[in-house]
Amino acid sequence: MTQGTQIAWDDSVLPFQLDASDMRGRVARLDGVLEGILKQHDYPEKVEALVAEMALLTALIGQTIKLR
Numbered sequence: 001m002t003q004g005t006q007i008a009w010d011d012s013v014l015p016f017q018l019d020a021s022d023m024r025g026r027v028a029r030l031d032g033v034l035e036g037i038l039k040q041h042d043y044p045e046k047v048e049a050l051v052a053e054m055a056l057l058t059a060l061i062g063q064t065i066k067l068r
Contacts, residue, residue: 013063028059 010031017024034055038048 013059015063026060026063028056030055030059 010029011033013026013028015026034052043051
């Protein structure tokens, strides 16, 4: 994911934590993956939005699951 000193932002989930406010979370970006999924189908705009939302939720939830 890292290229030299720059971070490749495409198709990544990055955790973050704000110590001052005791807040933490994740930021997800699914550019290439989502484009690949959506270009295979001719979905209406509303369906594309739902597919994108489900892919994003899957990526975010998948990062929290610990595999044995």
